[in-house]
Amino acid sequence: xxxxxxxxxxxxxxxxxxxxxxxxxxxxxxxxxxxxxxxxxxxxxxxxxxxxxxxxxxxxxxxxxxxxxxxxxxxxxxxxxxxxxxxxxxxxxxxxxxxxxxxxxxxxxxxxxxxxxxxxxxxxxxxxxxxxxxxxxxxxxxxxxxxxxxxxxxxxxxxxxxxxxxxxxxxxxxxxxxxxxxxxxxxxxxxxxxxxxxxxxxxxxxxxxxxxxxxxxxxxxxxxxxxxxxxxxxxxxxxxxxxxxxxxxxxxxxxxxxxxxxxxxxxxxxxxxxxxxxxxxxxxxxxxxxxxxxxxxxxxxxxxxxxxxxxxxxxxxxxxxxxxxxxxxxxxxxxxxxxxxxxxxxxxxxxxxxxxxxxxxxxxxxxxxxxxxxxxxxxxxxxxxxxxxxxxxxxxxxxxxxxxxxxxxxxxxx
Numbered sequence: 195x196x197x198x199x200x201x202x203x204x205x206x207x208x209x210x211x212x213x214x215x216x217x218x219x220x221x222x223x224x225x226x227x228x229x230x231x232x233x234x235x236x237x238x239x240x241x242x243x244x245x246x247x248x249x250x251x252x253x254x255x256x257x258x259x260x261x262x263x264x265x266x267x268x269x270x271x272x273x274x275x276x277x278x279x280x281x282x283x284x285x286x287x288x289x290x291x292x293x294x295x296x297x298x299x300x301x302x303x304x305x306x307x308x309x310x311x312x313x314x315x316x317x318x319x320x321x322x323x324x325x326x327x328x329x330x331x332x333x334x335x336x337x338x339x340x341x342x343x344x345x346x347x348x349x350x351x352x353x354x355x356x357x358x359x360x361x362x363x364x365x366x367x368x369x370x371x372x373x374x375x376x377x378x379x380x381x382x383x384x385x386x387x388x389x390x391x392x393x394x395x396x397x398x399x400x401x402x403x404x405x406x407x408x409x410x411x412x413x414x415x416x417x418x419x420x421x422x423x424x425x426x427x428x429x430x431x432x433x434x435x436x437x438x439x440x441x442x443x444x445x446x447x448x449x450x451x452x453x454x455x456x457x458x459x460x461x462x463x464x465x466x467x468x469x470x471x472x473x474x475x476x477x478x479x480x481x482x483x484x485x486x487x488x489x490x491x492x493x494x495x496x497x498x499x500x501x502x503x504x505x506x507x508x509x510x511x512x513x514x515x516x517x518x519x520x521x522x523x524x525x526x527x528x529x530x531x532x533x534x535x536x537x538x539x540x541x542x543x544x545x546x547x548x549x550x551x552x553x554x555x556x557x558x559x560x561x562x563x564x565x566x567x568x569x570x571x572x573x574x575x576x577x578x579x580x581x582x583x584x585x586x587x588x589x590x591x592x593x594x595x596x597x598x599x600x601x602x603x604x605x606x607x608x
């Protein structure tokens with residue numbers, strides 16, 4: 195028996211089958227082709243060809259300018275300040291030997307008078323002893339002559355007694371006269387020796403009293419404080435009536451007509467610096483000054499391996515105050531080599547890299563660099579010597595370095 199379907203059911207089944215076929219075709223269709231991304235534009239860079247050249251080797255350092263001669267004047271005696279220079283203030287210009295202050299002179303003058311009196315007494319005693327020595331020498335001479343006469347008389351009496359022309363009593367008298375004359379001579383010798391010893395002691399006393407007088411004179415002289423050299427008064431620490439003891443500071447004296455700067459430089463830089471070499475110094479107060487190297491420390495100072503360079507500056511016009519800070523520039527000639535500016539390389543993870551253009555100048559590659567110590571031009575431009583990584587003739591990118599990497603395309607602007 196045949197079954198019959200309604201037309202509506204048949205249409206529905208046909209639509210369902212068609213829908214399933216179309217859905218399967220859509221699901222299994224291939225993806226449409228996607229458009230390619232445009233290639234990145236080459237990075238624009240300025241370039242420079244590396245070439246050997248000489249650049250000025252200006253060595254820079256810093257230091258303070260101090261007066262070559264400056265000292266703190268101290269009091270050398272104890273006493274009260276009785277007089278001060280009427281204009282004794284900071285900045286006063288004084289001449290060498292000019293009096294600056296005096297202690298009360300009365301104790302020193304009394305000590306000098308006492309020492310002079312002692313010396314005069316010693317000199318007078320010495321003169322009296324000299325006269326005594328002279329008298330003792332004359333007495334000894336007379337006694338010696340008398341002894342010689344007595345000796346001759348004794349000899350003559352002995353001869354007469356042996357010939358029977360003189361008695362024993364006359365010979366005994368001659369012996370007694372000889373003994374007496376010898377005693378007188380010995381006594382005169384003892385007196386002379388005693389007088390000479392006293393004279394020597396008196397001479398020592400004269401020398402001692404003369405030294406005491408010299409000490410008193412020196413103490414009186416040192417009770418006055420004078421300027422040992424021409425200069426300017428710095429700080430003053432005394433006033434009238436102040437009691438001073440030896441070693442008490444009174445004031446500072448500064449001669450800033452000549453200044454010195456002690457500048458620490460690297461040991462390597464110091465090899466190019468010699469005594470007599472000119473130095474340019476700049477201070478905030480007076481602009482540029484001319485100086486001269488007068489010495490280089492022979493010893494390397496640790497831990498920064500530096501050496502001290504001493505520079506002398508003429509400041510006869512008193513333009514620069516002592517203690518001014520100065521920047522020093524030493525012209526050490528020129529250095530030849532390949533040079534880079536700090537802006538012409540990059541630092542990544544501690545490595546220095548420079549970007550070198552390939553032969554077609556359409557891409558760059560990185561090279562590791564080793565650089566030396568920088569030098570500075572007068573304008574302040576810094577140059578670093580290339581120790582390895584580049585050769586003369588290499589063309590490098592010098593700007594837009596942040597956009598570069600190995601093999602990236604570039605467009606050279608020059």
